Amino acid sequence: MTFLKKVFIFVSFISFMGCAVVVKEQAPQKSGKVAVCHKGKDTLYVDESAVKAHLDHGDYIGVCK
Template structure:
């Protein structure tokens, strides 16, 4: 579920702030990234596939992942199934053994 909130400062409208209900940035820093999205180790950093802006699948090094997750991207290629898997993983319905950072 996505919630949008608008903040006002001195009468000026500031860009809408996207709040992901149930998916705070803290969740992304405390749970391991899912093994199903991991594609390779590149030297020190693992690489993961994420769906970027619901349009493009990107393969990124681990240090770049958190920023993408915070603005709504999710693990795996762009599909409803991967969106569901991502939501299940980060909202506590894990039981599938697909963690592995």
């Protein structure tokens, strides 16, 4: 059984039980990428060289909450 099929079955079961489920995307497997919360609502994965520019205009390192 593939990973995505297992996740779908799990999410379907949890949804059936009446619980809310939030699925966060996984970080890309490429090296040199950093998760940045852009404008407080969109998680971007940017090159390490672009992190400072994002921090300078108020973004923060990590996934958006």
